Amino acid sequence: MSVLVNKGSKIVVQGFTGSEGTFHATQMIEYGTNVVGGVTPGKGGQTHLDRPVFNTVSDAVKQTGADVSVIFVPPAFAADAVMEAADAGIRVIVCITEGIPTTDMVKVKEYLKDKECRLIGPNCPGVITPEGAKVGIMPGFIHEPGCVGIVSRSGTLTYEAVDQLTKTGLGQTTAIGVGGDPVPGTSIKEAVELFMNDPETEGVVMIGEIGGNMEAEAAYWIKDNGTKPVVSFIAGATAPKGRTMGHAGAIIGGKADTADAKKAILRECGIHVVDSPADIGSKMAELLNK
Amino acid sequence: MNLHEYQGKSILRKYGVQVPEGMVANTPDEAYEAARAIQEKTGSDKWAVKAQIHAGGRGKGGGVKIAKSLDEVRTYAEEIIGMHLVTPQTKAEGKLVKKVLVEQNIYYDGPSEISEIYMSILLNRDRGRYMIMYSPRGGMNIEQVAEETPDQIFTEEIDPRIGIQAFQCRKVAFNLGLSGDAFKSMVKFVNALYKAFEGSDASLFEINPVFKTSDDKIYAADSKVVIDNNSLFRHPDILEMRDLSEEDPNEVEASKYDLNYVQLDGNVGCMVNGAGLAMATMDIIKLSGGDPANFLDVGGTANAENVEGGFRIILKDPNVKGILLNIFGGIVRCDRVAQGVVDAYKNIGDINVPIIVRLQGTNAEKAKELIDQSGLKVHSAIRLQDAADLVTQLLK
Numbered sequence: 083m084s085v086l087v088n089k090g091s092k093i094v095v096q097g098f099t100g101s102e103g104t105f106h107a108t109q110m111i112e113y114g115t116n117v118v119g120g121v122t123p124g125k126g127g128q129t130h131l132d133r134p135v136f137n138t139v140s141d142a143v144k145q146t147g148a149d150v151s152v153i154f155v156p157p158a159f160a161a162d163a164v165m166e167a168a169d170a171g172i173r174v175i176v177c178i179t180e181g182i183p184t185t186d187m188v189k190v191k192e193y194l195k196d197k198e199c200r201l202i203g204p205n206c207p208g209v210i211t212p213e214g215a216k217v218g219i220m221p222g223f224i225h226e227p228g229c230v231g232i233v234s235r236s237g238t239l240t241y242e243a244v245d246q247l248t249k250t251g252l253g254q255t256t257a258i259g260v261g262g263d264p265v266p267g268t269s270i271k272e273a274v275e276l277f278m279n280d281p282e283t284e285g286v287v288m289i290g291e292i293g294g295n296m297e298a299e300a301a302y303w304i305k306d307n308g309t310k311p312v313v314s315f316i317a318g319a320t321a322p323k324g325r326t327m328g329h330a331g332a333i334i335g336g337k338a339d340t341a342d343a344k345k346a347i348l349r350e351c352g353i354h355v356v357d358s359p360a361d362i363g364s365k366m367a368e369l370l371n372k
Numbered sequence: 373m374n375l376h377e378y379q380g381k382s383i384l385r386k387y388g389v390q391v392p393e394g395m396v397a398n399t400p401d402e403a404y405e406a407a408r409a410i411q412e413k414t415g416s417d418k419w420a421v422k423a424q425i426h427a428g429g430r431g432k433g434g435g436v437k438i439a440k441s442l443d444e445v446r447t448y449a450e451e452i453i454g455m456h457l458v459t460p461q462t463k464a465e466g467k468l469v470k471k472v473l474v475e476q477n478i479y480y481d482g483p484s485e486i487s488e489i490y491m492s493i494l495l496n497r498d499r500g501r502y503m504i505m506y507s508p509r510g511g512m513n514i515e516q517v518a519e520e521t522p523d524q525i526f527t528e529e530i531d532p533r534i535g536i537q538a539f540q541c542r543k544v545a546f547n548l549g550l551s552g553d554a555f556k557s558m559v560k561f562v563n564a565l566y567k568a569f570e571g572s573d574a575s576l577f578e579i580n581p582v583f584k585t586s587d588d589k590i591y592a593a594d595s596k597v598v599i600d601n602n603s604l605f606r607h608p609d610i611l612e613m614r615d616l617s618e619e620d621p622n623e624v625e626a627s628k629y630d631l632n633y634v635q636l637d638g639n640v641g642c643m644v645n646g647a648g649l650a651m652a653t654m655d656i657i658k659l660s661g662g663d664p665a666n667f668l669d670v671g672g673t674a675n676a677e678n679v680e681g682g683f684r685i686i687l688k689d690p691n692v693k694g695i696l697l698n699i700f701g702g703i704v705r706c707d708r709v710a711q712g713v714v715d716a717y718k719n720i721g722d723i724n725v726p727i728i729v730r731l732q733g734t735n736a737e738k739a740k741e742l743i744d745q746s747g748l749k750v751h752s753a754i755r756l757q758d759a760a761d762l763v764t765q766l767l768k
Contacts, residue, residue, distance in 0.1 A: 158605060183603035184495060185573050191500040192532045221702030221733060236648020238700040242756065245732065262647060265500045291648055294497045317651035320658045321667070328632045328647025328669040330602065358659050359652040360757040
């Protein structure tokens with residue numbers, strides 16, 4: 083088992099023929115992901131990477147039965163691409179694009195409320211189920227199938243955690259990057275909930291950072307509903323107030339935004355917080371007695 | 373992107389938000405002329421002379437004065453332009469003032485009592501919606517109001533599908549205890565303010581105070597406006613307002629190399645691919661006994677050119693005793709980054725602080741070999757913990 087994506091997922095790539103889309107779709111296909119086609123408006127009917135190109139997501143869904151979409155569309159058009167995927171009936175929409183205006187995402191979030199789909203991202207590395215499906219830009223080879231679910235707001239820091247889990251032999255069920263933007267499609271809490279309900283996931287790694295309330299929200303949910311050990315690292319203990327640290331959402335406004343405040347809440351809720359990012363894998367191994 | 377008060381007010385004015393009549397001046401003579409023009413237009417016989425820098429608390433540092441004559445406008449402008457204004461939000465050396473905003477006086481006597489109101493518009497991240505936050509206790513630090521009298525802070529959430537509604541504007545005006553003409557003016561003010569926020573793709577508006585005059589007019593007496601960087605592509609007019617001289621020169625230079633850099637005051641520099649890992653690297657420097665000198669994200673495509681740019685910027689800081697380069701190679705191949713480090717090292721020539729290079733991921737072993745055999749004063753590591761231990765050793 084795994085969450086969100088697996089071997090049976092049929093993936094359509096939005097922004098398929100662009101340079102980013104082409105590069106990463108190639109990598110996804112090499113990993114063994116079932117990419118059934120792509121969408122580039124105006125290029126419908128063509129073939130790219132041996133797969134059909136469609137003008138609309140709706141056409142792609144009708145002809146291929148695609149249920150997952152991954153978006154490599156420039157920021158100015160990405161919000162539109164998300165809504166198009168939702169309208170076409172895509173079940174899981176993974177938006178990699180960084181730099182989407184917040185006002186656009188506020189509207190997208192509202193639009194998705196009565197649609198039966200889940201948006202992951204934007205500004206994220208994507209979702210991967212090792213040996214099942216790689217839907218995003220992460221390096222496939224560091225992952226191994228295993229028993230730990232990962233949810234993170236970051237890209238390379240997720241790879242770091244994945245690598246440690248692979249080297250301790252625990253591996254991953256699925257790794258979800260929820261993204262570094264202030265208005266994410268899926269919250270950390272929602273991702274944790276997916277893992278708590280997944281029978282193969284034995285432990286959860288939750289990687290947060292400064293800014294916002296998502297980690298605390300997840301922690302309170304875990305306190306009441308958690309059934310598996312959770313290891314967490316919160317990046318940015320040394321970040322200054324009022325500065326955006328790379329991710330648009332990583333900014334300390336008030337006291338609750340700081341790494342220390344978040345760690346305190348997490349510990350109160352029974353989460354195993356590590357202060358050093360080098361200890362994520364070993365802590366999980368210790369908790370799972372492996 | 374932060375705007376100056378006068379720039380923020382020009383956006384407000386465009387959307388029909390009432391702001392005091394004002395003009396920006398670069399010299400005392402210009403300030404004098406501005407004051408005379410404002411007098412002709414409004415009849416005002418007093419003027420506010422306000423330093424234009426990107427920091428709050430300007431009044432406390434002597435950057436805001438009320439002039440009672442045209443000559444006094446000139447005198448105050450002489451004092452303020454060219455001063456290094458220190459406020460609670462600036463560094464100890466302050467910020468050089470290059471412009472003043474001259475405005476009509478709105479604190480005049482009249483039939484009713486004046487009042488100062490707080491109003492801001494910002495994102496409620498938990499809800500994924502924008503909200504108006506307001507309080508009848510304006511003119512002071514809102515964090516203090518939140519601590520002392522949390523019941524005096526109100527919020528109004530805006531539904532993104534339909535935008536701000538008339539009943540919401542009325543609710544704001546009623547909660548602020550206004551009546552009569554002041555009530556009517558406030559309803560208009562709130563509506564226009566939200567439209568300005570929406571229209572400019574701002575991420576923050578903070579108007580403190582919104583001022584009710586003694587004849588029941590409502591003005592935005594101050595303005596703090598922050599525009600969402602991600603939306604600037606559709607606002608070329610606002611992008612033109614960017615004042616590079618208000619930003620840290622190193623950060624401006626870094627942006628030329630596509631580096632995301634924030635200057636800090638520690639002793640160990642760092643260069644990392646990815647924002648989350650960059651923050652984590654700063655944290656690990658601290659845990660190893662050092663203090664991070666900067667945040668630096670080289671992005672997804674760490675190459676020889678931006679690695680060299682990063683080194684050059686970090687090395688400008690005399691406090692830096694060592695540099696930790698932490699790259700998790702995914703799509704980026706570690707051996708290419710290693711080659712970039714070797715090339716950068718040779719190009720710069722005289723690097724006299726030790727460098728720790730941690731390369732993990734694609735071709736990490738090959739990269740370590742490359743570094744170890746280069747003969748450079750570079751320590752290499754593969755595991756994150758090994759890099760941390762090297763930082764500790766280096767600081768001994």
